[in-house]
Amino acid sequence: MSVDFATEGLQPFRAERGYGAILFDPARVRQPAGELFDPAHWGERAEPVGVRGGRGSAWFLHDAGLGEAVLRHYRRGGLPARLVADRYWWHGANRTRSFLEFRLLAELRxxxxxxxxxxxxxxxxxGASYRADIIVERIPGTRSLAERQxxxxxxxxxxxxxxxxxxxxAGVDHAxxxxxxxxxxxxxxVWLIDFDRGRRRPPAxxxxxxxxxxxxxxxxxxxGTxxxxxxxxxxxxxxxAYSRAWARSL
Ligand SMILES: Nc1ncnc2c1ncn2[C@@H]1O[C@H](COP(=O)(O)OP(=O)(O)O)[C@@H](O)[C@H]1O
Ligand SMILES: [Mg+2]
Structure with missing residues (x-):
């Protein structure tokens, strides 16, 4: 695995509607700006992921500076939530879906x-709500367990x-x-991804x-078939295998 970062950068920015902020790895992201999360900004360097089981708002980024990465826009699953498909109640920056997932991933690394x-x-x-995005490194050459089964x-x-x-x-509850x-x-x-709403808690x-x-x-x-x-x-x-590994680790 690559070197872990010791610090996190924080960069506020002005958006078309409202204000935003970016939490980032200073060793990997040189120019933290709101446009990082805009697929249009990446042009040809953004490729829609398009997989079954996803919510259809993820892009692979191919960028010389950033490397191979995945951009994901937070969005609720399920039809009833369509109207507010990507808006969440504001409870402070540290409780946004994106900041929580960024920090959880950093801790797990x-x-x-x-x-x-x-x-x-x-x-x-x-106002009282926010939208959120995250960029993580892409694990090269992967297929999902759904495809591999x-x-x-x-x-x-x-x-x-x-x-x-x-x-x-390690007490990681993947939501x-x-x-x-x-x-x-x-x-x-084997790798785990998509830690939205994941958290650490006592292993019960x-x-x-x-x-x-x-x-x-x-x-x-x-x-499938x-x-x-x-x-x-x-x-x-x-x-x-899970039970054996669990018993060994006690
Ligand atoms: N770090 C990663 N490396 C490789 N592929 C990824 C990575 N993150 C996401 N993907 C691919 O993008 C898809 C959607 O990303 P995911 O984080 O699961 O969001 P969601 O399920 O909310 O759409 C995944 O099912 C996987 O195929
Ligand atoms: Mg997923």
């Missing part, structure tokens, strides 16, 4: 957990279980642990089991 390094997080406030072997299922146990041991938010790189290493069996059940449901939902029995078998392997 310091714990040597496999998550992408946060590069920049921003918000624009207008068709050709995953027992060793990969075991690595996923072992990795989840490490996160849980949306689905098979699209688990990435596998070319070397077979209730939320740990909830995380695992959510993943199981997601594997079934995204199984696979037989339910095959998904159940793979999940049992994952869960057994």
């Amino acid at each position: 310091r714990l040597r957990l496999p998550v992408p390094a946060p590069l920049a997080a921003g918000y624009v406030r207008s 068709h050709d995953a072997d027992a060793a990969l299922w075991a690595r996923v279980g072992g990795t989840l146990a490490r996160f849980h041991r 949306d642990l689905n098979a699209s938010n688990i990435l596998v790189d070319a070397a077979g290493e 069996s209730g939320w740990r089991e909830r995380n695992l059940r959510r993943l199981r449901r997601s594997l079934l939902k995204l199984r 696979r037989a339910v029995a095959d998904v159940e078998r793979d999940y049992r392997q994952l869960h057994a």
Whole structure:
């Protein structure tokens, strides 16, 4: 993993409507400005991610200065929230979705957990609400576990279980642990992404089991042409490895 940063930069800016601020890694982001979060600013260097299981507001950034990165606009899932699809109540800069995720990722990197390094997080406030965005480094050569489940072997299922146990041991409750938010790189290493609303809390069996059940449901939902029995078998392997790793870490 790359060098962890010791400090975080903070840069206020004026936006078309309201004011914003950027939290950023000074070693990676040289010119913190509101336009960083505007896909139009990147032009050809921004490519829509376009995946199943995502909310359709993420772009891969290919930029010489920033490197390979992912820009994500915070947006609620589900239809009922359409009208205020990307607006959240303002409770102060330190409680914006983007600042919370930036700082959680930075903390997990310091714990040597496999998550992408946060590069920049921003918000624009207008009145009682705000919009937010985040840029994280792109993990190269990955496919999601949802895509990989068709050709995953027992060793990969075991690595996923072992990795989840490490996160849980560190008290990391991922609020949306689905098979699209688990990435596998070319070397077979397992990464977790998408920590919106994630948080650290004392490891209790209730939320740990909830995380695992959510993943199981997601594997079934995204199984494509696979037989339910095959998904159940793979999940049992994952869960057994999780339990072994958890017991070892006690
Ligand atoms: N750091 C990353 N490295 C590689 N791909 C990523 C990374 N972050 C996101 N992606 C890709 O972009 C998709 C959407 O990003 P994600 O953070 O999960 O947002 P959301 O689910 O809210 O759309 C992911 O499913 C994954 O395919
Ligand atoms: Mg996601």
